[in-house]
Amino acid sequence: MSDTTSFDLVVIGSGPGGYVGAIKAAQLGLKVAVVEKRQTYGGTCLNVGCIPSKALLHASEMFAEANHSFADLGIKVAPELDLPTMLGHKDKTVKANVDGVAFLFRKNKIEGVTGTGRIVKAGEVEVTGPDGAKRTLQTKAICIATGSEVAGIPGVSVAFDGETIVSSDHAIALAKVPASMVVVGGGVIGLELGSVWSRLGARVTVVEYLDKILGPMDGEVSAQFQKLLVKQGFTFKLGAKVTAVEKTGSGASVTFEPAKGGAAETLEAEVVLVATGRRPFTEGLGLDEAGVARDKAGRIEIDAHYQTNVPGIYAIGDVVKGPMLAHKAEDEGIALAEILAGQKGHVNYGVIPSVVYTSPEIASVGKTEEELKAEGLDYKVGKFPVMANGRARAMLHTDGFVKVLTDARTDKVLGGHIVGFGAGDMIAEISVLMEFGGSAEDLARTCHAHPTLSEAVREAAFAAFAKPIHV
Known part of the structure; x- marks a missing residue:
């Protein structure tokens, strides 16, 4: 020094x-x-x-x-x-x-x-x-x-021990694969780390306060992705307010009650991961x-x-x-x-992508359908199923879809949402387009290499202003 x-x-x-x-x-x-x-x-x-x-x-x-x-x-x-x-x-x-x-x-x-x-x-x-x-x-x-x-759980005392009751900091270093895991929180961190241990053999149950996973993300994305996780072995308890997380003789337990009222329920697991956000x-x-x-x-x-x-x-x-x-x-x-340094630095907060690195990945940028409806904007939706993409078929990664949201009058892209293999990389294309105020037609008329996963993004753009080619 x-x-x-x-x-x-x-x-x-x-x-x-x-x-x-x-x-x-x-x-x-x-x-x-x-x-x-x-x-x-x-x-x-x-x-x-x-x-x-x-x-x-x-x-x-x-x-x-x-x-x-x-x-x-x-x-x-x-x-x-x-x-x-x-x-x-x-x-x-x-x-x-x-x-x-x-x-x-x-x-x-x-x-x-x-x-x-x-x-x-x-x-x-x-x-x-x-x-x-x-x-x-x-x-x-x-x-x-x-x-x-x-952040922990609001109003609930949680005693993290790093082995049976863990935070995300601990969940990246568990000494062995737990037979069962309860994840408190159905957001990005909980679903990513839950996916890790589920793939390695744990039975994973997600307890989430809201009626949907992935909180602010597009509702259709959330619903479709939850179905895919269920196929992978996940169990979900939605609309559930956690009232206690306690250590037991064989692991830990999570007690919750329906957020809208009802009888309490307790789940036991070898490990409880509390992933309710950060502060x-x-x-x-x-x-x-x-x-x-x-x-x-x-x-x-x-x-x-x-x-x-x-x-x-x-x-x-x-x-x-x-x-x-x-x-x-x-x-x-x-x-x-x-x-x-005297320059004009700025950040465009309307074009900040968000990615969930599960399998398949989830990626979003810009407005969701729910936000557009709440704002009263007249919009169009262009969608394309990953199943119809030739490269995805060849790779056996056919789950998911691409959705492009545009202004109904100008065709300007207002948001993009992808469920699929490589979504975290593909979202960059939509982000760049939105940074320059581009339209769905701009994207669709840009030549894409074939066969690539990104062709699904192009097809969704076609669907927003005209018709997709391959469905």
């Missing part, structure tokens, strides 16, 4: 928003320091969230395909699960990513400061190191990028002392330029309003860096 204590920008938190914003600021000529309490960079996403979960999702999907699909492709195998090696693959993936961020910091001459950061006042951050030693950083600007933490992490930052305002949800309030009510103090990512998505935080980090 250098003796330099004066910077143009000090970022607290090295998750996707923090590290990307720091790199961009350094590229634009700012002198940058990043404060991180972990021994490794990358925040929740790289260490215990996005990256390790995707490593396990991919590995478990390969295991499931070896068990169920390879024979149909003429491949005879007798797969055997080696969980320690699978977890080892996850750990190697994490290490490669966090080491990559450390390399980028060195490359861009960013000073990493290990310890817990606290804002003393605008322009001053105190860092307490692992050994208790304190260091003060002087800076022109402070960016709060501390991300989020497990902004702002503990110990000194926000109250510094006078930084927060809203009722605990999020830091910011203006259009990511500045808080205290000049010189900024915030991005999960600690501010908007979807808690790594790529949203990254874009905000880049925009803030550009603003601090």
Whole structure:
């Protein structure tokens, strides 16, 4: 660590928003320091969230395909699960990513400061190191990028032990495959991690407060995807209000009652995963002392330029309003860096895709049908079944559909929703189109390589303004 204590920008938190914003600021000529309490960079996403979960999702999907699909492709195998090696693959993936961020910091001459950061006042951050030693950083600007933490269940005391009652942080490192698992929460995290352990042999039951899974996602997507998960062995208890999560002699139990009233029910399982969302992490930052305002949800309030009510103090990512998505935080980090460098950084919040990395994947961008109806907009729907796509048939990945929503008068694409293999990559095509205000006809008249999965997106666009070709 250098003796330099004066910077143009000090970022607290090295998750996707923090590290990307720091790199961009350094590229634009700012002198940058990043404060991180972990021994490794990358925040929740790289260490215990996005990256390790995707490593396990991919590995478990390969295991499931070896068990169920390879024979149909003429491949005879007798797969055997080696969980320690699978977890080892996850750990190697994490290490490669966090080491990559450390390399980028060195490359861009960013000073990493290990310890817990606290804002003393605008322009001053105190860092307490692992050994208790304190260091003060002087800076022109402070960016709060501390991300989020497990929210738990509102009104219910949950004692996480990391083995039988677990959070998403623990569920990426279970020592063995549980015979049964109850997942509290039918959102992205619960369904992804539930999928991992279901593929490896666990009987998974999802308990969700709402009447649908995947909360704000398009209703048709939610309904169709739930049917696919049921075929995969999932059981669902929807409209269920959890009142207790307790440890038992053989595992743990979840007690719930119908959200609209009725008799309580208790489910027992070897493992209970509580995946009911996340909340902004702002503990110990000194926000109250510094006078930084927060809203009722605990999020830091910011203006259009990511500045808080205290000049010189900024915030991005999960600690501010908007979807808690790594790529949203990254874009905000880049925009803030550009603003601090005197440029015109901005984020188009109407075009932020969301992906569920299950099998098949779910991807959405823009408006849902429910939102368009609520806004009273006249819209058209173009749909195409993945079953009719030649490449999907060849790959034995025919579940799902593509849906494109357009303005009925102008044909401008307002939203896109995909259920299918590779949906997370295919959604980018619709996102780019929407970023430039494109129409369904623009997409449909763009030549797509054949045979590709993305042809299903083109066919859905055809369906929105004319007719699809292959159905």
